[in-house]
Each structure stands twice: as C-alpha cells, then as structure tokens.
Amino acid sequence: MHLSPDEIIYWQHGVFKLNATIAYTWGLMVVLALGSKLVTRKLSTGPQRSRWQNLLEIIVTGINQQIAEVGLRRPQKYLGFLGTLFLFVAMASLFTIIPGYEPPTGSLSTTAALAICVFVAVPLFGIEDQGLGGYLGDYLKPTVIMLPFNIISELSRTLALAVRLFGNMMSGTMILAILLTITPFVFPIAMSALGLLTGMVQAYIFSILATVYIAAATRARKPEPGTES
Amino acid sequence: MLIDWFTVLAQVINFLILVWLLKRFLYRPILDAIDAREKRIASAMADADAKKTEAEQERDAFQHKNEAFDQQRAMLLSQATDEAKAERLRLLDAARQESDSLRAKRQEALISEQQGLSEALTRRAREEVFAIARKTLADLAGETLEARMADVFLRRLREMDDAAMAGLKSAFAASSSPLLVRTAFALPPPQRAAIETALRETLGGKMQVQFETVPDLVSGIEIGSNGHKLAWSITDYLASLGKGVDALLKAQPKPEVKTGQNANENGA
Numbered sequence: 001m002h003l004s005p006d007e008i009i010y011w012q013h014g015v016f017k018l019n020a021t022i023a024y025t026w027g028l029m030v031v032l033a034l035g036s037k038l039v040t041r042k043l044s045t046g047p048q049r050s051r052w053q054n055l056l057e058i059i060v061t062g063i064n065q066q067i068a069e070v071g072l073r074r075p076q077k078y079l080g081f082l083g084t085l086f087l088f089v090a091m092a093s094l095f096t097i098i099p100g101y102e103p104p105t106g107s108l109s110t111t112a113a114l115a116i117c118v119f120v121a122v123p124l125f126g127i128e129d130q131g132l133g134g135y136l137g138d139y140l141k142p143t144v145i146m147l148p149f150n151i152i153s154e155l156s157r158t159l160a161l162a163v164r165l166f167g168n169m170m171s172g173t174m175i176l177a178i179l180l181t182i183t184p185f186v187f188p189i190a191m192s193a194l195g196l197l198t199g200m201v202q203a204y205i206f207s208i209l210a211t212v213y214i215a216a217a218t219r220a221r222k223p224e225p226g227t228e229s
Numbered sequence: 230m231l232i233d234w235f236t237v238l239a240q241v242i243n244f245l246i247l248v249w250l251l252k253r254f255l256y257r258p259i260l261d262a263i264d265a266r267e268k269r270i271a272s273a274m275a276d277a278d279a280k281k282t283e284a285e286q287e288r289d290a291f292q293h294k295n296e297a298f299d300q301q302r303a304m305l306l307s308q309a310t311d312e313a314k315a316e317r318l319r320l321l322d323a324a325r326q327e328s329d330s331l332r333a334k335r336q337e338a339l340i341s342e343q344q345g346l347s348e349a350l351t352r353r354a355r356e357e358v359f360a361i362a363r364k365t366l367a368d369l370a371g372e373t374l375e376a377r378m379a380d381v382f383l384r385r386l387r388e389m390d391d392a393a394m395a396g397l398k399s400a401f402a403a404s405s406s407p408l409l410v411r412t413a414f415a416l417p418p419p420q421r422a423a424i425e426t427a428l429r430e431t432l433g434g435k436m437q438v439q440f441e442t443v444p445d446l447v448s449g450i451e452i453g454s455n456g457h458k459l460a461w462s463i464t465d466y467l468a469s470l471g472k473g474v475d476a477l478l479k480a481q482p483k484p485e486v487k488t489g490q491n492a493n494e495n496g497a
Contacts, residue, residue, distance in 0.1 A: 006233045021236050025243045033250040040258035045265035053262070060259045076260065080252040088247060104240070108231040113240035166231075 003170065005102035006109055021107040028091050028104065059087075063207075070211045078214060081121055085114065086207035093169060093199020096176075097192065103199075106169040108162065115162035118210045119154075126217030135217065161209060168202045375414045375450075382450045383427045398432055407437030411451045415442050428452070 002008065005020035012018070039052040049057075063083045067075035092105040104110045126135040139150045172195035179188045389397070410424060425438045443451075 004231055006231075006236050015235055017235065019233070019236060022239050022243070025240060029243060029247050029250065032247065033254055036251060036255035036258075040254055040262075043258055043262040045262055045269055047266075053259075056255065056259055057263060060256060061263065064260075076256075079256050079260075080248050083256060084244070084248045084251050087251065088244065107233075107236065109233045109236035110240045112232055113237045113244060116237070117241060117244055 003174075004107045004109070005104065006107045008102070020102050021104045021110055024092075024102055025104045025110065028088065028095070032087060032091060066208065067211055070208065071215050072211065072218065078125070078211070081117075082207050082211050082214075085118075085210055086203050089114075089165065089203035089206050090200055093172070093196065093203065096172065096195055096199065103169050103173065105165055105199075105202075106173050108166040108170075111162040111166040111169075114165070114206070115158045118161060118213065119158040121210070122154075122213045122217045125214045126219075129218035134219075138217070138219075157209075157213070161206065165202055165206050168198055172198055375412060375416060376420055378450055379412075379416060379420045379424060383423060386427055386431050389431075394431070407439045409439050409441055409453050411441045411443045411453065413442070413444055416440060424450075 005024065008020035010018045010020070010023060036056070039050070039056050042050075043053060044050070060079070060083065063086060064075045064079055067078055067082055072078055089105055092103045095101050096103055105114075123135060126138070129135075130138075139147050172191075175191055176188055176195060179191055408428065410428075416424070421440055428438060
C-alpha cells in the first residue's frame with residue numbers, strides 16, 4: 001500500500017530516478033502527442049472530415065470557448081498552456097479505467113509541478129500584457145496595505161491548486177484500493193465511475209482556475225472572482 | 230515527505246515538453262484546419278453571393294429583354310394587323326372595283342347584245358315588211374298601174390319648182406347621150422308619146438328618148454342620162470322608208486338595262 005506513485009521506483013542513480021509518476025507521465029505524453037499527430041496528419045479542410053478530427057476539433061474549440069468565456073481577449077494565445085493543463089489532468093484521470101495504472105496526478109509532486117507552472121505563468125502573462133509596472137501595481141490595489149495579503153493570496157492559491165488536485169486524485173485511487181479489499185466485485189466499478197467523474201471535474205476546475213488567475217493578472221475585461229472549491 | 234523535488238522538476242519539464250508537443254501536433258493544425266475551413270466556407274458563401282447577384286442581374290436582364298420582346302412583338306402584331314386591315318380594305322376595294330367594272334362590262338355586253346338583237350330583229354322585220362310590201366306591190370303592179378304612174382310622173386314633172394327644173398335642164402342639156410326612160414313594165418305607145426312630149430316641153434330641146442323595161446323597179450318610172458336621174462318608183466319609196474326607219478332606230482336612245490346591285494357590301 002503506497003500513498004503516491006512516487007514511491008514506486010523502477011530505476012535510480014543518485015538523485016536521478018525513474019518512478020511510476022514520471023513513467024506514466026511519459027506514457028500519457030506519448031499517447032497524447034502520437035494521437036494528435038496521427039489525427040492531425042491528414043486534416044481535411046472541406047466539409048467532410050474524420051470522426052477523430054471532429055472529436056479533436058470539438059475539444060480544442062471547446063477549450064478555446066471556455067477561455068474566451070472567462071474573459072481573456074485572445075484565447076488562442078493561452079490555449080497551449082491552459083489546454084494542455086486540462087488535457088493532461090483529464091487524460092490522467094481517464095486512464096484510471098486501465099487496471100494497474102497509477103495516475104501521475106495522484107502524486108503531490110506532479111500537482112505541485114503543475115501548480116508551480118501556473119504560479120510562474122500567471123505573472124509572466126500579466127507582465128507580458130500590462131508591462132512589469134502595471135502587473136506589480138496590481139499588488140498595491142486597492143491600497144498599499146493590501147500588498148501582503150495579495151502576496152499571501154498568490155501563494156496560498158498555488159498551494160490550494162496543488163493540494164486540491166492531489167487530494168482528489170489520490171483519494172480516488174485510495175478509495176478504489178480500499179474498496180477492492182472489502183468488496184472486491186461490483187462496488188469498485190461504481191466507485192471507479194465516480195472517480196472518472198471526479199477526475200474530469202478536477203481537470204475542469206484546475207484549468208478554469210488557472211484561466212481565471214491569468215485573466216485577473218492580464219486585466220481582462222470581465223475579471224471573475226476566483227471560485228475556490 | 231510527499232513531495233519529491235526531483236520528480237517535481239521532472240514533471241515541470243515534462244509538462245513544458247507536453248505543452249510544446251501539443252501546440253505542435255494538436256492546437257496549431259486543428260486551428261489552422263478550422264480557419265482554412267472557415268475561409269473556404271466564407272469564400273464559398275461569397276462566391277454563392279456573387280453568383281446569386283449575377284443570377285439576379287441576369288434574371289433582371291432577361292426579364293427586361295422579355296418585356297422588350299413582348300412590347301416589340303405586340304407592336305409588330307398590331308402593325309401587322311393594321312397592315313392586314315389596310316390590305317383587306319384595299320383588296321375589298323379592288324374586288325369591288327373589279328366587280329363594278331365586270332358588271333359594267335356585262336351590262337354593256339347585255340346592252341350591245343340587246344341592241345344587236347333588236348337591230349337584227351328590226352332589220353329582219355323591215356326586210357320582211359319590205360319584202361311583203363314589194364311582193365304585194367309587185368303582185369298588184371300591172372300596165373294600168375304603170376299608166377297611172379306615168380301620169381303621176383308627168384304631173385310631177387310639170388309641177389317641179391324652178392330651181393329643180395333649172396338643175397334638171399342643165400344636167401340633161403349637157404349630156405349628149407339619149408334620155409333613158411326606165412319602167413317596170415313596157416309602156417303602151419300613147420303613154421310613151423305623152424312622156425316624150427312632156428319631156429320635150431319641160432326640158433326643151435330635141436333629144437332622143439329611149440324606153441327600157443327594168444323589173445327591179447317594182448313599179449314606177451325613172452329618167453336617167455349621163456349619171457343624172459329623175460325618178461318616181463316604189464323602190465325609191467321603200468328605200469327612203471328603210472333609211473327613215475334606220476335613222477329612227479339609230480337616233481333612239483339605248484335601252485336602259487336594269488341589273489340588281491348585288492355586290493358584296495361587307496364593310497371592314
């Protein structure tokens with residue numbers, strides 16, 4: 001019984017090691033990249049197109065639309081980062097239907113890595129959009145007194161992102177493992193389905209929160225208050 | 230400790246690589262394809278719009294042409310109708326004229342035929358009348374009648390006015406040939422002597438008198454010499470009667486031939 005896939009180590013040399021988290025992440029990366037490549041290799045621009053192309057178009061345009069709805073002016077600019085966040089988290093939880101699979105998002109290292117990415121990306125996008133002064137000025141609003149609170153908010157929300165995703169994903173795997181020992185047959189399937197749903201919801205929450213943070217940082221037209229779950 | 234910092238670093242790198250991979254293989258091609266399709270649809274729509282506009286223009290042009298054609302056709306039709314009417318009137322007039330002229334000709338033919346017929350009838354009647362008269366008179370004629378005629382002749386000779394007498398005298402005086410007295414029947418000698426005496430008294434001079442019998446005269450007496458002639462005979466009467474009848478027939482106005490006005494009067 002292990003809490004995180006980090007604990008499954010296939011190979012180690014000093015500080016370098018190949019654990020299940022990294023291995024499964026690579027697997028996911030290969031699947032995503034190869035799948036995309038296979039589908040987009042022969043894209044049709046006419047009215048007739050393959051169902052895989054249709055599926056990918058729906059996903060991409062759906063993400064694009066979500067970003068636009070949050071209020072970002074040029075969604076395609078953020079599509080690469082935010083879309084990949086969603087797809088990675090969603091695929092990681094979707095693959096839990098495969099027996100023996102450990103979701104990489106069930107490791108706090110992975111979720112922390114993703115949260116750090118968001119933590120770094122938000123000021124980068126903000127500075128790119130408003131300039132350094134403009135972005136840093138946001139920390140002094142509405143008054144200078146708010147500066148420490150703004151900084152605390154920045155850090156705490158990154159921590160919340162990481163822990164929320166980790167908790168949800170890890171709990172799903174844990175519950176499944178525990179239930180398998182108690183009621184080995186039908187019940188784990190229901191929990192597995194529930195886990196899929198939770199995974200999708202978490203993927204959505206994670207990426208939409210990242211979008212909201214970026215939108216707030218880039219002084220979007222309609223900044224929405226961050227909805228924490 | 231749940232966080233393994235090496236794994237965190239590796240996952241950050243992995244994530245960035247994944248972002249790059251997906252940008253490269255997923256988002257860009259898909260978005261490009263969507264853009265291309267939208268462009269294609271837009272161009273197809275624009276093309277369709279252009280075609281529609283063109284079709285509308287062509288339809289308008291066609292309608293315009295159609296209207297023009299209809300107008301032209303109506304105009305030509307009315308023109309042709311007018312021409313046909315005029316032609317019909319002209320033909321009707323021509324037909325009427327022709328029929329009039331035909332009728333006139335027929336009328337003339339009828340008149341001339343009638344005239345010819347009437348003339349022939351008249352001539353025939355006259356000839357018949359004359360033939361009958363001639364035959365009757367010829368039947369009646371005889372020496373007694375001849376003697377009476379000689380008497381009448383003599384009286385007329387004596388009663389002749391001076392101008393005629395002078396003309397007769399000069400005419401007979403100039404001639405050298407003997408006077409020829411022609412009668413239908415042979416005159417008895419006393420009559421012949423009386424005539425000779427009368428002639429000598431009237432004309433003067435001593436001339437030879439020769440008597441001749443000419444049955445053609447029917448009845449009567451005729452003195453002729455060298456182209457001049459003094460006569461009293463029924464033939465002359467008949468001839469002058471015939472001349473008179475002819476003159477009368479010619480002077481008579483042509484008979485009106487009445488023909489019905491039955492020409493077609495169907496107005497246009």
